Amino acid sequence: MALRNIVKTGDPILTKVCRPVEKFDNKLAILLDDMYETMVKANGVGLAGPQVGLLRRLCVIDVGDENGRLELINPVITEMNGSEEDVEGCLSFPGDFGLVERPQKVKVSAQNRTGETFEIEGEGLLARALCHEIDHLDGILFVTKVTRMLDPSELETNEAEVEE
Numbered sequence: 634m635a636l637r638n639i640v641k642t643g644d645p646i647l648t649k650v651c652r653p654v655e656k657f658d659n660k661l662a663i664l665l666d667d668m669y670e671t672m673v674k675a676n677g678v679g680l681a682g683p684q685v686g687l688l689r690r691l692c693v694i695d696v697g698d699e700n701g702r703l704e705l706i707n708p709v710i711t712e713m714n715g716s717e718e719d720v721e722g723c724l725s726f727p728g729d730f731g732l733v734e735r736p737q738k739v740k741v742s743a744q745n746r747t748g749e750t751f752e753i754e755g756e757g758l759l760a761r762a763l764c765h766e767i768d769h770l771d772g773i774l775f776v777t778k779v780t781r782m783l784d785p786s787e788l789e790t791n792e793a794e795v796e797e
């Protein structure tokens with residue numbers, strides 16, 4: 634495994650729409666392993682293709698719950714319910730946090746690294762991470778959705794410093 638560079642704000646790749654993944658080969662497996670390692674090393678809970686410079690519809694997520702390490706290829710939100718405003722950050726915007734309204738619960742359909750389709754349901758932080766990462770695949774950044782950016786003094790808990 635190897636660490637990849639995380640693309641930071643200002644790079645135009647972050648606002649482009651990604652293409653679907655079509656090849657489920659060893660190169661994809663290596664990429665997913667690298668992305669997971671990169672995300673963990675950066676203390677993030679999610680990382681999407683464009684954040685490592687690839688305009689492909691894939692992301693990795695690990696919010697530290699019982700779902701563990703998630704890999705989503707060509708993910709699509711199929712259901713959303715409720716809404717919740719909470720603190721959100723992004724590995725491409727180091728140190729920036731803001732309040733974003735997201736669905737409280739989502740259902741997502743995606744493929745795994747071998748191309749099989751699966752469904753996952755997420756609530757709270759996992760729902761937020763799923764929405765945040767899938768937004769990345771359409772070039773949508775959390776800063777365009779914040780209701781209010783937070784001052785560093787407003788961040789008290791570890792939970793508030795979640796970057797995706």
Ligand code: CO
Nearest residue numbers: 723724725797
């Ligand atoms: Co992000």
